[in-house]
Amino acid sequence: MDKTETGTALDAVFFVLKLAVISIVLTLAAIAISFIGWKLGQTTTKGEAETAGTAPGMFAGGGMRIIVDAGHGGRDGGAVSITGTPEKTLNLEISLTLAELLRAVGFETIETRTTDDVVGGEAPKGSRKLADLKARLDIALANPDAPLVSIHMNKFASPLPKGLQVWYSKNNERSKLLAEYIRKKNVELVQPDNTRDIKPATSAIYLMHRATAPAVTVECGFLSNHEEAALLETKEYRDKLAAMLLGAIAEYHNNVPADDHAEPPQQN
Numbered sequence: 001m002d003k004t005e006t007g008t009a010l011d012a013v014f015f016v017l018k019l020a021v022i023s024i025v026l027t028l029a030a031i032a033i034s035f036i037g038w039k040l041g042q043t044t045t046k047g048e049a050e051t052a053g054t055a056p057g058m059f060a061g062g063g064m065r066i067i068v069d070a071g072h073g074g075r076d077g078g079a080v081s082i083t084g085t086p087e088k089t090l091n092l093e094i095s096l097t098l099a100e101l102l103r104a105v106g107f108e109t110i111e112t113r114t115t116d117d118v119v120g121g122e123a124p125k126g127s128r129k130l131a132d133l134k135a136r137l138d139i140a141l142a143n144p145d146a147p148l149v150s151i152h153m154n155k156f157a158s159p160l161p162k163g164l165q166v167w168y169s170k171n172n173e174r175s176k177l178l179a180e181y182i183r184k185k186n187v188e189l190v191q192p193d194n195t196r197d198i199k200p201a202t203s204a205i206y207l208m209h210r211a212t213a214p215a216v217t218v219e220c221g222f223l224s225n226h227e228e229a230a231l232l233e234t235k236e237y238r239d240k241l242a243a244m245l246l247g248a249i250a251e252y253h254n255n256v257p258a259d260d261h262a263e264p265p266q267q268n
């Protein structure tokens with residue numbers, strides 16, 4: 001075993017240890033959250049609006065609600081990896097794992113899609129993309145207390161750019177906070193050399209431009225970069241990203257007072 005191998009093995013050990021610590025913290029948080037949720041009563045959520053009797057922003061059904069949005073789907077494959085895998089598949093796999101992890105520790109999840117399909121059903125040719133985005137936005141607007149985490153992949157003309165990048169919605173000041181937790185957690189657990197800053201989303205990102213709750217788009221990596229595309233092709237790396245996102249969302253949750261989750265959006 002040479003130095004590099006030792007380093008890699010140690011990195012792996014540290015990563016597992018950090019995950020173990022996160023998991024203990026989250027378990028304790030989940031117990032507390034479950035208790036509060038039990039006191040407030042149960043609700044189930046699947047792209048549905050808030051149930052009467054639970055105040056927005058309070059723990060409903062065991063925990064804070066998170067919208068997990070797997071980008072693209074169905075005919076819309078998104079970007080294609082240099083290895084040929086469509087973005088939609090990688091987005092969905094990370095999203096499904098993230099949602100599963102979130103539920104395991106007491107969050108309620110609202111998934112915009114759980115299969116390889118468009119959101120909101122098939123629309124006439126020419127309006128498919130917009131219909132899909134509108135359906136996602138409808139889910140977001142119907143759940144104004146739930147932060148939205150949209151999962152995507154990047155692609156560039158040059159194979160050089162790499163690294164996870166987070167965009168945040170400018171409509172809610174907490175979007176930036178959530179984005180920063182994700183950026184930091186990614187550097188801490190997955191990509192120590194990633195120097196990409198979080199960026200405000202422009203009107204080009206439909207959901208970010210219109211969402212009123214805290215909303216971020218996580219471009220998990222560049223499908224045009226050989227090294228990163230190869231990593232994203234592995235379940236191990238996708239699980240790592242999902243675990244990292246869970247840690248970041250949990251930290252956001254722990255640091256943002258419950259009452260503030262439902263802060264009215266800024267008008268602009």
Ligand SMILES: [Zn+2]
Nearest residue numbers: 071078152153
């Ligand atoms: Zn995309």
